[in-house]
Amino acid sequence: MDISYTILIPLIPLAVFLLLGIFNQKIKPAISGYIGVAGLTASTALSFYTAYQYFFVHGKVDGVYQTIVQKVTWLKFTETLQIDMGVLIDPISIMMLIVVSIVSLMVHIYSRGYMKGDDGYTRFFSYLSLFSFSMFGLVLATNLFQIYIFWELVGVSSFLLIGYYYTKPSAVSAAKKAFIVTRFADLGFLVGILIMGYYTGSWDFETLNNPEGSAILNWASTSFMGLSVITWALLLMFIGGAGKSAMFPLHIWLPDAMEGPTPVSALIHAATMVVAGVYLVARLFPMFYFVEDGFALNIVAYVGGFSSLFAAIIAITQTDIKRVLAFSTMSQIGYMMMSLGVSGYEGHEGVGYMASMFHLFTHAMFKSLLFLAAGSIIHAVHSNYLKDMGGLRKYMPITNITFLIAALAISGVFPLSGFWSKDEILVAAFEHNTLLYIVGVFVAGLTAFYMFRLYFGIFWGKDTKYDHTPHESPISMTFPLMVLALITAVGGLIHFSEYVSADKAGFEAHLNIPLALIATAVGLTGIALAWVFYKKENNLASKFADSFGVFYKWTYNKFYIDEIYLFVTKNIIFNSIAAPIAWFDKKVVDATMEGIGNKTVVISNKIKGIQSGKVQDYAFSFVAGIVILAIVFIYLWTN
Amino acid sequence: MIAGISIYEILTVTSILFFIGVYGFITRKNLISILMSVELILNASVINFVIINKYLYPDVLQGVFFSIFIIAVAAAETALAISIIINLYRQISSVEVKDTEIMKY
Numbered sequence: 001m002d003i004s005y006t007i008l009i010p011l012i013p014l015a016v017f018l019l020l021g022i023f024n025q026k027i028k029p030a031i032s033g034y035i036g037v038a039g040l041t042a043s044t045a046l047s048f049y050t051a052y053q054y055f056f057v058h059g060k061v062d063g064v065y066q067t068i069v070q071k072v073t074w075l076k077f078t079e080t081l082q083i084d085m086g087v088l089i090d091p092i093s094i095m096m097l098i099v100v101s102i103v104s105l106m107v108h109i110y111s112r113g114y115m116k117g118d119d120g121y122t123r124f125f126s127y128l129s130l131f132s133f134s135m136f137g138l139v140l141a142t143n144l145f146q147i148y149i150f151w152e153l154v155g156v157s158s159f160l161l162i163g164y165y166y167t168k169p170s171a172v173s174a175a176k177k178a179f180i181v182t183r184f185a186d187l188g189f190l191v192g193i194l195i196m197g198y199y200t201g202s203w204d205f206e207t208l209n210n211p212e213g214s215a216i217l218n219w220a221s222t223s224f225m226g227l228s229v230i231t232w233a234l235l236l237m238f239i240g241g242a243g244k245s246a247m248f249p250l251h252i253w254l255p256d257a258m259e260g261p262t263p264v265s266a267l268i269h270a271a272t273m274v275v276a277g278v279y280l281v282a283r284l285f286p287m288f289y290f291v292e293d294g295f296a297l298n299i300v301a302y303v304g305g306f307s308s309l310f311a312a313i314i315a316i317t318q319t320d321i322k323r324v325l326a327f328s329t330m331s332q333i334g335y336m337m338m339s340l341g342v343s344g345y346e347g348h349e350g351v352g353y354m355a356s357m358f359h360l361f362t363h364a365m366f367k368s369l370l371f372l373a374a375g376s377i378i379h380a381v382h383s384n385y386l387k388d389m390g391g392l393r394k395y396m397p398i399t400n401i402t403f404l405i406a407a408l409a410i411s412g413v414f415p416l417s418g419f420w421s422k423d424e425i426l427v428a429a430f431e432h433n434t435l436l437y438i439v440g441v442f443v444a445g446l447t448a449f450y451m452f453r454l455y456f457g458i459f460w461g462k463d464t465k466y467d468h469t470p471h472e473s474p475i476s477m478t479f480p481l482m483v484l485a486l487i488t489a490v491g492g493l494i495h496f497s498e499y500v501s502a503d504k505a506g507f508e509a510h511l512n513i514p515l516a517l518i519a520t521a522v523g524l525t526g527i528a529l530a531w532v533f534y535k536k537e538n539n540l541a542s543k544f545a546d547s548f549g550v551f552y553k554w555t556y557n558k559f560y561i562d563e564i565y566l567f568v569t570k571n572i573i574f575n576s577i578a579a580p581i582a583w584f585d586k587k588v589v590d591a592t593m594e595g596i597g598n599k600t601v602v603i604s605n606k607i608k609g610i611q612s613g614k615v616q617d618y619a620f621s622f623v624a625g626i627v628i629l630a631i632v633f634i635y636l637w638t639n
Numbered sequence: 640m641i642a643g644i645s646i647y648e649i650l651t652v653t654s655i656l657f658f659i660g661v662y663g664f665i666t667r668k669n670l671i672s673i674l675m676s677v678e679l680i681l682n683a684s685v686i687n688f689v690i691i692n693k694y695l696y697p698d699v700l701q702g703v704f705f706s707i708f709i710i711a712v713a714a715a716e717t718a719l720a721i722s723i724i725i726n727l728y729r730q731i732s733s734v735e736v737k738d739t740e741i742m743k744y
Contacts, residue, residue, distance in 0.1 A: 460683045613738060616673070 001058040003068050006050050006087045009043045010136035013129040020126035020439045020566045035111040040108045055499060056578035065091050065504040067206060067224045080201045080638040081325045088142040090499040092282055092357055099273050099364045104132045106480035107267040110372050113476035114263055123582020131157035135272050143203040154273045155182050162260040167553050174256035181253040183625045190605050192236030199229050209286040210578045219291040224359035229534040234288055245277025246330045254330055258322040262375030265322060270329050270371050271364035278360055280611040283501055285353060301341020305436045308334025312446035317556040321374050324454050329551055332363050339425040342415035342432040350502030355424030358496040365491055366406040369484035373403040376477055377458060377583045380470035386457045393459040394562035395470040400459050402485040409488045411448035411523045420492035426519050441522050448526030456534035646694040668736040670724045681713045701735035
């Protein structure tokens with residue numbers, strides 16, 4: 001199967017980015033929107049064509065979906081160790097292509113309405129295209145270094161888009177925070193890549209992921225502090241993934257990233273970029289699974305499980321609707337990580353892997369839908385805060401219904417897509433780790449509760465008096481909502497396990513009725529609680545919150561993680577470590593060099609009189625020197 | 640070949656002439672005098688060329704030709720130096736060396 005045309009999928013958005021970026025001032029906003037949408041439409045069409053070719057025309061060979069790679073050597077270090085550039089097509093990269101292109105296209109269309117009249121309209125679309133390019137490149141990467149390059153590129157586009165309103169100090173600091181935190185995590189990623197290259201002699205996913213390959217078979221050859229070096233490399237790479245995917249404790253940038261325009265939050269901080277970490281683990285899944293009997297994979301599972309619980313608890317107390325959604329995103333990504341972590345490899349054992357990818361797909365759809373709906377609401381109300389909303393169902397029927405569909409999906413209500421993927425995750429957790437299963441079920445309940453707290457708070461609840469009547473958003477904004485709602489509603493009916501599985505062979509997934517019933521019951525309980533608390537305006541919720549006392553306050557302040565970071569960086573690192581080092585640098589290192597310079601100036605000032613500028617003085621020195629030399633030579637000669 | 644006068648006596652004269660030139664070049668304060676001292680140095684060397692040619696290699700003429708060459712170059716150099724001095728005089732109304740220190744460091 002020739003896949004060279006897939007290189008166009010990232011290159012078209014790149015061309016659009018260059019076009020819009022270079023002729024930023026010359027292109028009229030109306031046109032730049034169309035250019036952006038057209039470029040993404042082409043990429044989306046190509047993605048779907050690739051998926052169709054791969055799954056239905058090319059199909060399985062020997063019962064397994066093949067990994068197809070086309071690449072060129074870019075940098076050659078040794079005979080085996082080299083950096084390639086190319087495209088890699090396998091079931092998960094196809095799935096990611098579909099996810100990224102659909103969400104990105106919808107966000108492009110939506111942005112035409114949402115950003116209308118904004119000064120930086122063209123700039124916004126050029127950034128969106130840059131992001132799409134980077135994300136497609138990341139998805140199609142053939143080796144660790146290529147993925148790292150695009151990994152940083154999505155980081156940059158995320159930085160640019162969070163800081164899009166660069167006149168707002170909060171947006172600027174949020175952009176910096178996101179960049180610094182993820183960059184810090186990427187340091188771990190880079191070190192992991194280098195260790196991996198040093199000990200396995202390869203960065204190619206194909207070579208690394210081969211269960212019979214030397215990289216996996218020889219994992220025990222070198223160890224460091226009781227663990228195989230390969231495990232260390234995987235853990236370091238997971239730090240990078242955790243940074244991008246906002247896993248505890250590197251999650252602090254994600255809530256602040258909501259300072260960016262809402263379509264950006266939907267595209268980058270809900271659907272695509274933040275799942276890059278999940279994608280990375282899935283990409284290296286055979287390594288994670290086989291090396292050291294899955295030690296690194298266990299860490300992934302527990303970090304994911306803890307993050308999902310942690311974020312779900314915080315989400316309950318937040319009042320900014322975008323922040324609730326941000327924590328919800330973090331919680332759901334934790335779910336995916338947890339699911340990957342408890343997965344096996346072959347056949348039905350790999351249900352966790354498949355469920356994670358499935359949830360990634362469905363979550364991208366309903367979470368971007370939630371964000372876009374939230375954007376539509378913010379567009380109408382001009383506020384991010386729950387207290388300024390209420391009773392909006394009368395004014396915004398389409399947003400209301402689409403938001404409800406997404407909220408039901410994320411709560412895992414039959415037969416929406418979230419139900420299917422969440423059920424598979426819980427099946428995987430139940431089969432492998434009871435503790436994580438309990439966490440998963442609890443989080444499912446919390447998710448349903450905070451989503452419906454949001455839903456009732458926005459669309460029902462108190463009848464807020466608005467300064468000017470809110471109205472439904474224009475068609476360019478509601479159209480993506482409807483498309484995504486449709487996918488959210490029916491997406492779960494795809495037989496995902498036949499296409500995406502850890503061993504690429506596919507298997508038949510069955511609905512586990514008892515587990516599904518438990519999960520649904522828990523979800524419905526959450527919804528019912530939210531109904532009681534928030535459907536009508538009452539003070540039950542605040543009374544309930546008061547009964548938790550300190551715990552509520554802690555949760556409301558996100559467990560003071562930000563403050564801990566500030567304390568660690570400011571008091572410990574800046575004041576206790578950096579300041580003395582800076583003093584040493586200034587007073588000792590710099591002072592030595594400056595002293596040498598200053599002394600040279602002083603001395604040269606003193607002796608510059610010798611350089612009188614009078615030729616006669618020079619001539620005198622010259623003649624005197626010659627006379628002395630002559631006397632010396634004559635003396636030596638005569639003796 | 641000059642009868643009764645050996646090469647040593649003439650070389651002594653030219654050496655004295657040369658060192659008078661050097662002394663003048665170092666001690667004079669007036670640019671014109673310095674220029675004249677330089678001419679003395681040159682003339683000492685020109686005489687040396689001619690004498691050495693005449694006394695040691697009487698059958699060739701290179702030394703004589705070279706002295707004519709030096710005289711031509713010296714004339715050009717003097718013209719150049721005089722023009723610089725005249726220009727300097729127009730600028731600062733002086734040809735004293737101590738007044739020409741404005742471009743020092």
